[in-house]
Amino acid sequence: MRLVILVLCVIVLFSYAGAYDPLDPNGNVTIKWDIVSWTPDGYVADVTLYNFQMFRHIMNPGWTLGWTWAKKEVIWSMIGAQTTEQGDCSKFKGNIPHCCKKIPTVVDLLPGVPYNQQFTNCCKGGVVAAWGQDPSQAISSFQISVGQAGTSNKTVKLPKNFTLLAPGPGYTCGRAKVVPSTTFLTPDKRRKTQALMTWNVTCTYSQFLARKNPACCLSLSSFYNETITPCPSCACGCQNKRNCVKSDSKILSMVGVHTPKKDNEPLMQCTHHMCPIRVHWHVKQNYKDYWRVKIAITNFNYRMNYSLWTLAIQHPNLNNVTQVFSFDYKPILPYASINDTGMFFGMKYFNDLLMEAGPTGNVQSEVLLQKDKDTFTFKQGWAFPRKVYFNGDECMLPPPDSYPFLPNSSPQTPSAFPALILSLIFFLVL
Structure with a gap:
């Protein structure tokens, strides 16, 4: 009897947690x-x-x-x-x-x-x-x-x-x-x-x-480490793995392939993570008083355009956003005493439509943040997001031990210039 009561309590708590969003x-x-x-x-x-x-x-x-x-x-x-x-x-x-x-x-x-x-x-x-x-x-x-x-x-x-x-x-x-x-x-x-x-x-x-698996995932990279941390394998489930389409498939030239179906069944590009959406966070540059991040959102669903898309991110330094270059941005204040969450979204008539998978199926921007000298560090993954939401659904993050680490020989705030070329190369092939 105690076991039954415990199970029921866990179910109730889990259901409540699923409906309650601490960021909203x-x-x-x-x-x-x-x-x-x-x-x-x-x-x-x-x-x-x-x-x-x-x-x-x-x-x-x-x-x-x-x-x-x-x-x-x-x-x-x-x-x-x-x-x-x-x-x-x-x-x-x-x-x-x-x-x-x-x-x-x-x-x-x-x-x-x-x-x-x-x-x-x-x-x-x-x-x-x-x-x-x-x-x-x-x-x-x-x-x-x-x-x-x-x-x-x-x-x-x-x-x-x-x-x-x-x-x-x-x-x-x-x-x-x-x-x-x-x-x-x-x-x-x-x-x-x-x-x-x-x-x-x-x-x-x-x-x-809404779904058994996440609908998006996060990958990471930085100028101070050659390691690129990909989305976890099967981050969004691999139920569509058998019917996924390679980016060079002849199927993509067929008429009507991009038309959504009534049951919203996706036509996914073959990836190891099998997510419709991947968000990539790249720590791009380091200055004396500022640091710069590049954010890229990629659509891997050939049947879905995302209009009015939103990207919500939780990071402690978002309380000091100085400039966002090609997205609109608003801070989110779920609690009066905490200002660590912001919402990015497309500029009207410019990039507010995230196209289906393919050459134009991505949007990207850069964010300049002022350093909080009491907390700022590149150590222990501090520079990466705590939570990421695309269109209101929480994305799966890589395990923390896989984050690009700061080399032991590097200072806490290393210069960006030696690795800048590596960063540029990475985003040219993204």
Whole structure:
């Protein structure tokens, strides 16, 4: 009996740890329903998804939202989104509902739909930016007219069993909870109006629930050591090893090879790590008061473009970032007393799209950091990241004993010039 209890405790703790991210402790997707008017048999509601995650965005093919109606509700109409199935509406005569399913599934509309089908913050194909990257684009909304639902706060029943795919599994949604009604400003900003009723649903992400293996890995190098520390073998699992494609394969010239499949099955380039994404951190140069790092992100999936990609890194010297040369950068402050985490992302219309595997399937930048003279050192792997996240998923790091070490004959802050040529050669062939 004790063993069973212990196992259950471990499972609960492990599940909680998977859903809690110490670098983004408050990250979640909040779904808010605002009833804005009553109808003869129900209500009209504005439904909004807020992506409050600092560095995990909802990427293509976008979010899918589902729930279970509490009674016999139907959806008369929708603006800015649609259900994937209508269901059996045979009992209705004349005016046919948009959806009669007990468990509807809703998706965002694609860009370019007619104006009369659009709603504020809709029609982006379900793609939603991370809050830390762009709060104005971290919102997705639609309007829904619900029938057979009750026509007052006392008769309306909250939907149950919310599910969120964004775009795949990983999110767990809590119960809907009634909250104070949302207030709105009129367009002229001279008057406030109020929702008739509001409820929220909070969904949290767990990388453990999303996939069994990591989705990215980290490799390392430095100017002071010829050793290149690669990603661990099978860092992301080797289940795709049999079907991987060599970079010179004739398959890559076939029409449609880069088109994503409905099940998002990857077409991976053959590597020893078998990760879709590799992040490389190279300690490039050392100056008297500064040091320079080069960061390269490489895509090994021939079927995936990463739009709005993000790279979050934890390192103690990120509190002294002086200049980032070809990425945008924002510090992340998960706790008020700690400033060791930052988020890198692409510049709009320049490198915010990480292309599929191939010659253009990489983005890179350099970072100049001012030394903290009390803690700075090249010894014992201090110059390398503590944690790395790509698109919100934690990357597998090499074991610390494999990091490029500082030669015993070298001073603590060696000159960069003798090894600069080696560094340049390495990145020309990366």
